[in-house]
Amino acid sequence: MLDTYDLVVLGSGTAAQVASSRARAADWTVAVVDHRPFGGTCALRGCDPKKMLVSGEEAVDAVRRMRGHGVEGDVRIAWPDLMAFKRSFTGPVPGKQEQRYREQGIDAFHGLARFTGPDTVTVDGRELKARHVLIATGARPVTLSITGEEHVATSDDFLELEALPARVVFIGGGYIAAEFSHLAARAGAKATVLQRGARMLPGFDPDLVGWLMERFDDLGIDVRTSTTVQRVEATDRGYLVHAVAGGREQTVAANLIVHSAGRVPDLEALDLVAGGIVLEGGRLKLNEFLQSVSNPRVYAAGDAAGSGPPLTPVSSHDAKVAAANLIKGNHAKPDYRGVPSVAFTVPPITTVGLGEAEARERGLKFRVKSEKVPQWFTARRLAERIYGFKTLVEEDTGHILGAHLVGPHADEVINLFGLAIRHGLTAADLKETMFAYPTGASDIGYMI
The missing domain is CATH 3.50.50.60 (FAD/NAD(P)-binding domain)
Structure with a gap:
């Protein structure tokens, strides 16, 4: 006897959580399957635990920069304690997520899923029949193809x-x-x-x-x-x-x-051939609605889809799009405008929108403003000598085409540029905004 569901979700990360929750709210029967602890990459093996560790790094760096400027003494990272701090967050995640599934009435299966047909998957010998399947298995490290x-x-x-x-x-x-x-x-x-x-x-x-x-x-x-x-x-x-x-x-x-x-969509173990699911260049071949072109029962979201930037907010966005199309029929399309990206070095480096070379390749007319500004107050008060920006503003419209920041608070300030790009705010709009002072955001008017 088959276990039958309206939706079977492969994976348990951000995309899986959002899509399964929305389908269940629409009174669909839903199952999620993951062979790893429930919670996904971001919460367990990526963004969140990484940022927990960066917190210790930031504290050490702040003391070292301020030494001789009113702060004395030395500090160091106590690695086991920092790891314990990280686990205080990651440790409870799988249990909490499984509890959420129970409370929502979503069936959760632990095991490696693979397709056995266009509408069936097996999990440790147990077969699940699905009206629809959402592939949200995330990404894996690319094969290096080297000896050793x-x-x-x-x-x-x-x-x-x-x-x-x-x-x-x-x-x-x-x-x-x-x-x-x-x-x-x-x-x-x-x-x-x-x-x-x-x-x-x-x-x-x-x-x-x-x-x-x-x-x-x-x-x-x-x-x-x-x-x-x-x-x-x-x-x-x-x-x-x-x-x-x-x-x-x-x-x-x-x-x-x-x-x-680098990483690639984690699809190898799924036996996509048995599911009638076509790949193109190692990625799922999807239409504009995040639906498989070869098996219309199947949709994908997040890193597994490989449609947008490999970022957690994109996974959530994809899941909302896929869920809307599953529940109400194909009508929603992903929109990746204004998605910021951050490398959490100390200080961080960020980007959103177009780069200078890309904007020129598109033949756009724009003005560039770029400067390294360690003398600005935002950097000086922190004794930070790495602070700079590059912004691209379209000549005719004044729209922000791209913004690139490095230095203190760049990971927060870049979101305001992302907001401007996504919602069509102009450089004049940002200049006229009265940001709290002195903050990182209060530098924006001088960056454009």
């Missing part, structure tokens, strides 16, 4: 370290490498970043990344760009990472190697 890859830890592993090793090597130069190398260096480890590309943080403005790299230097982080890792070798003292840069071989010793070379 089995010795490379994931960001998940890093977030569960009981003790921080003395030497940490990061393969890749994106968010994970930038954020975790800052944390590791401030906690006392020797951090090395091996990045295949010509610079770190390729999704952010190159000028601002250049300013931020001064902090990498301050922390003693060894950043090697245009460097390709070829293999990892285990030794009796740890590991050796073998790489090539400029035609020359180099070797880096490590006690821990962390994968930070």
Whole structure:
């Protein structure tokens, strides 16, 4: 006998939670399936626990910057205690989420799901029949395809370290490498970043990344760009990472190697062929409504869909779109305008909207204002020398096309630029706004 549902959701993260809740509120019968603890990447293995650890890093950095400016003494990161602080948040999440499902009348299954037909999935030998399926399984680290890859830890592993090793090597130069190398260096480890590309943080403005790299230097982080890792070798003292840069071989010793070379939709275990679900370029082939083009019973949301930026707010947005289309028929389309992105280095670097190169490629007419401004009060009061911005304003309309910030409070201020982009506010609108002073937001008028 089959267990039959209106909707079976694969995954239990942000997208899964939003969509399952909305379907249940519409009186649908709903099941969720996940082989990992309920809660998803953001709450358990990503944004939230990472930011908990960054809190300790921020405190240490603040004291060090203010030394000689009225603050005395030394501080350090107590790694086990910081991890315990993180677990005070992540530990209860799976149980709380499972309780929410029970309270909502959603059936929750622990196990690895795979399709057995266009409208059936199996979970540990139990078959579920679904009128619709939502794929919300998140993302996984991209395969490195190097010898010794089995010795490379994931960001998940890093977030569960009981003790921080003395030497940490990061393969890749994106968010994970930038954020975790800052944390590791401030906690006392020797951090090395091996990045295949010509610079770190390729999704952010190159000028601002250049300013931020001064902090990498301050922390003693060894950043090697245009460097390709070829293999990892285990030794009796740890590991050796073998790489090539400029035609020359180099070797880096490590006690821990962390994968930070990007992620892809986590779809491999689902047996999509059995479900009649087509991939294109390793991603689900979806229409504009986040619906599978080959199996109309199936929708996708979040990182698994790969439709928008791989960010938690996008997962929530996708889930609302997918749920609306499931419940009322296809009519809603995702809208990714004005979604900010932040790398939580200390200080943070942010971006929203178009980059300068992209705006020029589109042939848009715009004015650019860009400056490194450590002399501004926002930076001076914190003894922070890394503070700068770049904004793009369309000539004819005055609309904000893009904004890029690095420095204190950038992770909060960027949201106001995102608001402007999404809702069509102009530079004049922002200039006329009376922000509380002195705050990071009160600098906006001078940035445009």
